Amino acid sequence: MTVPTSRTAPLVACAECDLLQQLPDGLTGAVRCARCGALIMRRARAGLDHTLALVIAAFPLLFLANWYPLLEVDLGGRPSAATLMGSVLALQEQGTSVVAVLVMVTTIVVPALYLASLLYLLLPIRLGRRPRGFSRVFRTICVIRPWGMIEVFLLGLLVSLVKLASMASVVTGIALWSFAALMVVLAWTTAAFDTHALWDEADLLAGAEG
Numbered sequence: 001m002t003v004p005t006s007r008t009a010p011l012v013a014c015a016e017c018d019l020l021q022q023l024p025d026g027l028t029g030a031v032r033c034a035r036c037g038a039l040i041m042r043r044a045r046a047g048l049d050h051t052l053a054l055v056i057a058a059f060p061l062l063f064l065a066n067w068y069p070l071l072e073v074d075l076g077g078r079p080s081a082a083t084l085m086g087s088v089l090a091l092q093e094q095g096t097s098v099v100a101v102l103v104m105v106t107t108i109v110v111p112a113l114y115l116a117s118l119l120y121l122l123l124p125i126r127l128g129r130r131p132r133g134f135s136r137v138f139r140t141i142c143v144i145r146p147w148g149m150i151e152v153f154l155l156g157l158l159v160s161l162v163k164l165a166s167m168a169s170v171v172t173g174i175a176l177w178s179f180a181a182l183m184v185v186l187a188w189t190t191a192a193f194d195t196h197a198l199w200d201e202a203d204l205l206a207g208a209e210g
């Protein structure tokens with residue numbers, strides 16, 4: 001947790017041993033605790049623009065992953081294509097509504113909300129304005145982030161694909177590749193997102209506006 005004291009020398013408490021320590025100004029790379037060596041924060045070299053670029057790149061992938069078929073299966077001359085939303089509806093029709101809701105939330109709702117929230121914070125900051133409800137949207141990002149589970153879904157899909165391949169002719173759709181790319185971009189976005197830099201920028205803008 002960062003305790004703002006002045007713009008140049010913030011105090012940071014180590015999450016592992018609770019030691020309160022002053023950070024030198026202009027930090028880059030990983031910052032470790034002076035007492036126990038735990039990672040306190042990682043300052044992204046590329047800054048917030050890098051995260052914003054990744055978020056913008058993720059939106060077309062999210063659209064492709066949801067709009068186009070994941071798989072096309074030809075079972076005895078009867079071809080059928082399955083989209084992500086179609087799979088959710090099929091799960092619900094089979095009476096497994098809880099699984100259907102879980103798949104929808106973890107693979108469609110959370111990734112979309114996560115990206116939209118990041119864009120809502122990063123784009124105005126890039127344009128020199130602190131967005132309304134900044135703290136609330138930031139907390140939303142922290143709460144929903146662990147619930148995005150595209151990688152788990154993709155793993156399950158690949159297992160099904162291997163099993164299906166022995167029974168029918170299976171063609172992978174554009175959405176499957178988009179999902180794989182989205183998984184990489186989302187992991188990269190989370191790794192590149194420097195929350196301390198975001199708060200620094202937001203505080204600066206709030207000071208300028210106030």
Ligand SMILES: [Zn+2]
Pocket residue numbers: 014015016017018019033034035036037038
């Ligand atoms: Zn420590």
